[in-house]
Amino acid sequence: MSTINRKGIRQRIHKRIRRKVTGTADRPRLAIYYSNQHIYVQVIDDSAGKTLISASTMDKSIENASSNVASAQKVGALIAERAKGSNISAVVFDRGGHLYHGKVKALADAAREGGLQF
Numbered sequence: 001m002s003t004i005n006r007k008g009i010r011q012r013i014h015k016r017i018r019r020k021v022t023g024t025a026d027r028p029r030l031a032i033y034y035s036n037q038h039i040y041v042q043v044i045d046d047s048a049g050k051t052l053i054s055a056s057t058m059d060k061s062i063e064n065a066s067s068n069v070a071s072a073q074k075v076g077a078l079i080a081e082r083a084k085g086s087n088i089s090a091v092v093f094d095r096g097g098h099l100y101h102g103k104v105k106a107l108a109d110a111a112r113e114g115g116l117q118f
Helices: 006-018 069-085 103-113
Strands: 029-034 039-045 050-056 092-094
Antiparallel strands (some): 039 050
């Protein structure tokens, strides 16, 4: 009996999403990645191949950082604040192959409350 390769399944889903979702200079891509310990978010311009803004639970401004819903809300608010400082108001959301639930949903809601549109 074979075992389920969850990482491989997530990567396949992410490839399928990335065929449709691309970031431009007008509307960059908000990409989410999380591990067992941290949550990372980047705003990426795919046409130029550059990361415009990033935030994670490793930033000094986020205390008691871990990979949970509360930390995801803090990271979402932080990325929205940094995007507002860089004159970015609209993004394309890339959930990274993860389900839109829990940490991913909390981060997205906090980013929307901070002023990002997607």
